[in-house]
Amino acid sequence: MSATQPAPRRAAVEALLTGLHSSPVEVETWERLEPWAVARVTLRGPIAPRTVIVKWVRTHPIETHAESWRLCAELAALRFLSDDLNLALTPRVIAADLSAGLVAMEDLAPRxxxxxxxxxxxxxxxxxxxxxxxxxxxxxxxxxxxxxxxxxxxxxxxxxxxxxxxxxxxxxxxxxxxxxxxxxxxxxxxxxxxxxxxxxxxxxxxxxxxxxxxxxxxxxxxxxxxxxxxxxxxxxxxxxxxxxxxxxxxxxxxxxxxxxxxxxxxxxxxxxxxxxxxxxxxxxxxxxxxxxxxxxxxxxxxxxxxxxxxxxxxxxxxxxxxxxxxxxxxxxxxxxxxxxxxxxxxxxxxxxxxxxxxxxxxxxxxxxxxxxxxxxxxxxxx
Structure with a gap:
C-alpha cells in the first residue's frame, strides 16, 4: 500500500464493493491519478470488472476541493445520464458511499x-x-x-x-x-x-x-x-x-x-x-x-x-x-x-x-x- 492510499480509504472501498457483490473483495493495487482525488484501483476477488476508478472527497487540511457537494453533483449527474436518460456518454457508477465520501465508477481505459x-x-x-x-x-x-x-x-x-x-x-x-x-x-x-x-x-x-x-x-x-x-x-x-x-x-x-x-x-x-x-x-x-x-x-x-x-x-x-x-x-x-x-x-x-x-x-x-x-x-x- 502506497503512502497516498490511506488504510481507512482502502478499507472503505473494500467494504463498499464487498457489500455490492456479497463476496470478499480486496484492493490489490492503488494508482493515484495525481493531482486529482482519483485513483485507479485493481481488485482481487470473484468480481467483474477487475479495475475501477475511485473518486473521494479530500479531507487533508492542505488539500483543496474538500466540499462534499462536489461528489453529490457527480453521483447525481452520472446516474441521471445513465439510468434516467440511458445515455452512454459517461462512465457508469458502480457503487457509492457518500457517508464515506467515495464513488466507484467504470474504468474507461484504454481511452x-x-x-x-x-x-x-x-x-x-x-x-x-x-x-x-x-x-x-x-x-x-x-x-x-x-x-x-x-x-x-x-x-x-x-x-x-x-x-x-x-x-x-x-x-x-x-x-x-x-x-x-x-x-x-x-x-x-x-x-x-x-x-x-x-x-x-x-x-x-x-x-x-x-x-x-x-x-x-x-x-x-x-x-x-x-x-x-x-x-x-x-x-x-x-x-x-x-x-x-x-x-x-x-x-x-x-x-x-x-x-x-x-x-x-x-x-x-x-x-x-x-x-x-x-x-x-x-x-x-x-x-x-x-x-x-x-x-x-x-x-x-x-x-x-x-x-x-x-x-x-x-x-x-x-x-x-x-x-x-x-x-x-x-x-x-x-x-x-x-x-x-x-x-x-x-x-x-x-x-x-x-x-x-x-x-x-x-x-x-x-x-x-x-x-x-x-x-x-x-x-x-x-
Whole structure:
C-alpha cells in the first residue's frame, strides 16, 4: 500500500464493493491519478470488472476541493445520464458511499484524455478526435434539454440545492466584478456596452430552450477517447454539474480555455458546425442563426470577462509568462466570435480595446495569434 492510499480509504472501498457483490473483495493495487482525488484501483476477488476508478472527497487540511457537494453533483449527474436518460456518454457508477465520501465508477481505459493527444501530437493529427469532442458536447446538451426536473430531483435527494439561485447567481456576480475590473483598467463598461452586458446576463440566466446539463468544465482534458479506431468518446468530471445555458459548453471551441494559447478557427475546421448540429437534435432553436448567435456571443464574452478577473494576478508575473498573451487572445477570440455572430457590437469593441490596452501594458503579450506557424490550434499555454 502506497503512502497516498490511506488504510481507512482502502478499507472503505473494500467494504463498499464487498457489500455490492456479497463476496470478499480486496484492493490489490492503488494508482493515484495525481493531482486529482482519483485513483485507479485493481481488485482481487470473484468480481467483474477487475479495475475501477475511485473518486473521494479530500479531507487533508492542505488539500483543496474538500466540499462534499462536489461528489453529490457527480453521483447525481452520472446516474441521471445513465439510468434516467440511458445515455452512454459517461462512465457508469458502480457503487457509492457518500457517508464515506467515495464513488466507484467504470474504468474507461484504454481511452485517454484528448488534451494529452493534442499536447503530444498537435491538433492537426487529431482532427477526427476534435470532431468527437465537439459532437459529445452538443450531444450532452441535446439529450438533457427538457429534463431539468428529473436531474434536480436526483440531486436534491443527496442534499439541499437551489437550482434557480445557482443559475442566476452564477452570472449575476459578473456584472459588478466586470464593471469594477474594467474601470480599474481604464476601459470602463458604460453606456451601450453596459446595456449589452445586461442583455448578456439576462440571456445566460434565463436560457429558455437552451437550458441543459453541463459538467461545468467543458475542456479537452475531460473527454476520454480511443487513440486509434472509433473514438467512442466519454465525458468525465461532473463535480460541477448543473443545468445552465447550453452554449456555455460551446465556448471551449471558440475561445481558449485555461490550458491553451489558441484554439484555432472552429468555423474553418467545421467543429462549430458539428457541435451545432448535435445540439439541434435536442434544441431545434439552435438552427435559428440569430437566436444561436446571440447565445454563443453572450457565452464567449462572459467567459472573457471571467478570465479578465485574473488581471491583477497576471500583472504581477514576470514578462514572458504564457498567461498574459493567453488573456489577450481570450478577449480577442471572444470579440471575433461575437463579430461572426453579428451580436453585441459594443461589448465586442470593449473587448478589443481591453486587449489593445493589455498589449501595450505587456509588450511580451503583443503577439500575432492569427499566424498559424506561431500559434497553431491548441497550442499549450506552457
Amino acid at each position: 485517454t484524455a484528448l488534451d494529452h493527444l493534442l499536447r503530444r501530437d498537435g491538433a492537426a493529427a487529431h482532427a477526427d478526435r476534435l470532431v468527437a469532442f465537439a459532437r459529445a458536447r452538443g450531444e450532452l446538451s441535446a439529450a438533457t434539454v427538457g429534463h431539468a426536473d428529473t436531474y434536480h430531483a436526483r440531486r436534491a435527494a443527496l442534499g439541499p440545492i437551489d437550482p434557480a439561485a445557482n443559475l442566476v447567481g452564477r452570472f449575476a456576480r459578473l456584472r459588478g466584478e466586470a464593471l469594477r475590473q474594467a474601470a480599474a483598467l481604464g476601459v470602463p463598461v458604460t453606456g451601450p456596452a453596459e446595456n449589452e452586458l445586461g442583455t448578456v446576463l439576462a440571456e445566460l440566466s434565463d436560457p429558455g430552450p437552451f437550458l441543459a446539463l453541463s459538467n461545468g468544465d467543458a475542456e479537452t482534458n475531460n473527454l476520454l477517447l480511443n487513440e486509434s479506431g472509433p473514438a467512442d468518446a466519454r465525458l468525465i468530471d461532473f463535480e460541477f454539474a448543473d443545468y445552465t445555458h447550453a452554449l456555455v459548453d460551446a465556448v471551449c471551441l471558440h475561445v481558449p480555455g485555461p490550458a491553451w494559447m489558441s484554439v484555432g478557427d472552429p468555423i474553418a475546421t467545421g467543429l462549430a458546425d458539428h457541435y451545432r448540429r448535435a445540439l439541434a437534435c435536442g434544441a431545434p432553436e439552435a438552427e435559428d442563426d440569430r437566436r444561436y448567435g446571440f447565445g454563443l456571443a453572450a457565452a464567449c464574452i462572459s467567459w472573457a470577462i471571467v478570465r479578465l478577473q485574473r488581471f491583477a494576478l497576471l500583472d504581477a508575473r514576470s514578462p514572458g509568462d504564457g498567461s498574459r498573451p493567453q488573456l489577450v487572445e481570450t478577449l480577442e477570440a471572444a470579440a471575433r466570435t461575437a463579430e461572426t455572430c453579428r451580436a453585441l457590437p459594443h461589448l465586442t469593441g470593449w473587448s478589443r480595446r481591453t486587449a489593445d490596452l493589455l498589449r501595450r501594458r505587456w509588450p511580451d503579450a503583443d503577439l500575432d495569434f492569427t499566424g498559424q506557424a506561431t500559434f497553431p490550434p491548441y497550442t499549450a499555454r506552457g
